[in-house]
Amino acid sequence: MNLESNLPSARDKLLFTPGPLTTSLTVKRAMLHDAGSWHFEFNALVASVRERLLELAGVSRESGWEVVLLQGSGTFGVEAIFQSCVPPNGKVAVLTNGAYGDRIVLMLKQAKIDHVVLRTPEDTAGDPAALEVCLKDNPAVTHVAVVHCETTTGILNPIAALGQVAKRHGKVYVVDAMSSFGGMPIDFEACQIDYLVSSSNKCIEGVPGFSFIFVRRARLLATEGWARSLSLDLLGQLKGFEKSGQFRYTPPTHVILAFDQALRELEAEGGVAARSERYQRNHETLLAGMKRLGFRLLLNPSVQSHIITAFHYPTAGFDFNTFYRKLSDRGFIIYPGKLTQVDTFRIGNIGRLFPSELEQLVHAIEAVLGEMGVRP
Numbered sequence: 001m002n003l004e005s006n007l008p009s010a011r012d013k014l015l016f017t018p019g020p021l022t023t024s025l026t027v028k029r030a031m032l033h034d035a036g037s038w039h040f041e042f043n044a045l046v047a048s049v050r051e052r053l054l055e056l057a058g059v060s061r062e063s064g065w066e067v068v069l070l071q072g073s074g075t076f077g078v079e080a081i082f083q084s085c086v087p088p089n090g091k092v093a094v095l096t097n098g099a100y101g102d103r104i105v106l107m108l109k110q111a112k113i114d115h116v117v118l119r120t121p122e123d124t125a126g127d128p129a130a131l132e133v134c135l136k137d138n139p140a141v142t143h144v145a146v147v148h149c150e151t152t153t154g155i156l157n158p159i160a161a162l163g164q165v166a167k168r169h170g171k172v173y174v175v176d177a178m179s180s181f182g183g184m185p186i187d188f189e190a191c192q193i194d195y196l197v198s199s200s201n202k203c204i205e206g207v208p209g210f211s212f213i214f215v216r217r218a219r220l221l222a223t224e225g226w227a228r229s230l231s232l233d234l235l236g237q238l239k240g241f242e243k244s245g246q247f248r249y250t251p252p253t254h255v256i257l258a259f260d261q262a263l264r265e266l267e268a269e270g271g272v273a274a275r276s277e278r279y280q281r282n283h284e285t286l287l288a289g290m291k292r293l294g295f296r297l298l299l300n301p302s303v304q305s306h307i308i309t310a311f312h313y314p315t316a317g318f319d320f321n322t323f324y325r326k327l328s329d330r331g332f333i334i335y336p337g338k339l340t341q342v343d344t345f346r347i348g349n350i351g352r353l354f355p356s357e358l359e360q361l362v363h364a365i366e367a368v369l370g371e372m373g374v375r376p
């Protein structure tokens with residue numbers, strides 16, 4: 001694969017964020033067309049995107065799986081599952097150790113869906129034994145929800161072990177794999193997944209505009225009449241695709257064009273295994289450089305993903321805003337803001353980025369720290 005032609009355009013700053021992220025020039029170029037959402041050629045493209053997503057996930061229609069595309073960012077896809085696939089008297093057990101797990105709790109509060117929260121500190125993975133106890137104590141629980149890679153810190157939750165507990169208790173298992181799907185292998189069967197959600201602008205390296213939800217068709221059909229929302233009704237959306245091949249309401253046409261190209265580039269790269277390896281190399285390059293500069297990681301390596309990494313501030317009273325602005329002036333955008341409880345900042349290494357760009361970032365960080373007079 002000729003990587004040159006897939007480099008981002010020279011004028012854009014590089015995004016070391018977990019999405020929207022740096023995309024290839026060819027993905028951006030794919031959007032320079034007008035597509036009619038009701039037109040058969042566009043519908044064929046949507047059908048092809050859905051088929052290739054199933055393939056990418058390693059599941060198939062023959063074994064009962066479906067994938068539903070939904071307008072909006074990833075949050076809309078997660079919320080659609082709870083808004084439309086939890087029965088009126090359902091109850092959800094949520095494992096959380098960061099902002100995205102907390103967002104699920106907010107959604108449930110907003111929808112007035114009964115729930116129980118299993119919270120672990122943000123540097124500690126969700127605990128299957130604690131889930132076991134929770135499910136024994138709460139027989140009314142119908143669904144278990146967890147974030148795979150909690151993007152707040154980059155921590156990986158043990159979705160296979162948690163899924164096995166959920167299944168042993170006969171619960172429906174929901175996984176937010178927004179920032180991991182496509183960037184690391186996920187075995188749907190081994191993890192006992194019922195619903196898995198991701199979005200167009202993370203490891204597939206497309207642009208933002210829709211989410212996609214994998215679900216067993218029979219399970220989704222059984223949710224008839226449960227939807228609390230019209231536009232976030234997953235079964236309604238599936239029926240739309242099956243009846244007319246279309247999104248129910250105006251689709252993000254340009255985003256789909258870009259996503260089709262992003263899928264081609266993922267396939268050309270060698271699929272999820274090859275992409276996972278590149279992200280791993282990016283991550284290792286970043287780690288080696290940052291350690292050389294004296295930075296310390298928030299997480300223990302045993303739970304650290306190769307998607308995004310949280311680093312402690314190099315010194316007490318470190319001026320993150322100046323650091324951020326100076327890196328931006330040099331063409332490098334890191335993840336702004338502080339989400340974690342302790343003073344950390346985060347660097348993502350997903351997107352159309354290669355180890356050489358992570359090396360450039362580390363050099364820029366070294367220079368900026370020098371300018372700021374900071375010695376980690």
Ligand SMILES: *Cc1c(COP(=O)(O)O)cnc(C)c1O
Nearest residue numbers: 073074075100149151176178179
């Ligand atoms: C990105 C992300 C989401 C979705 O966030 P949006 O702002 O709606 O794109 C949800 N969960 C996780 C773990 C994410 O990384």
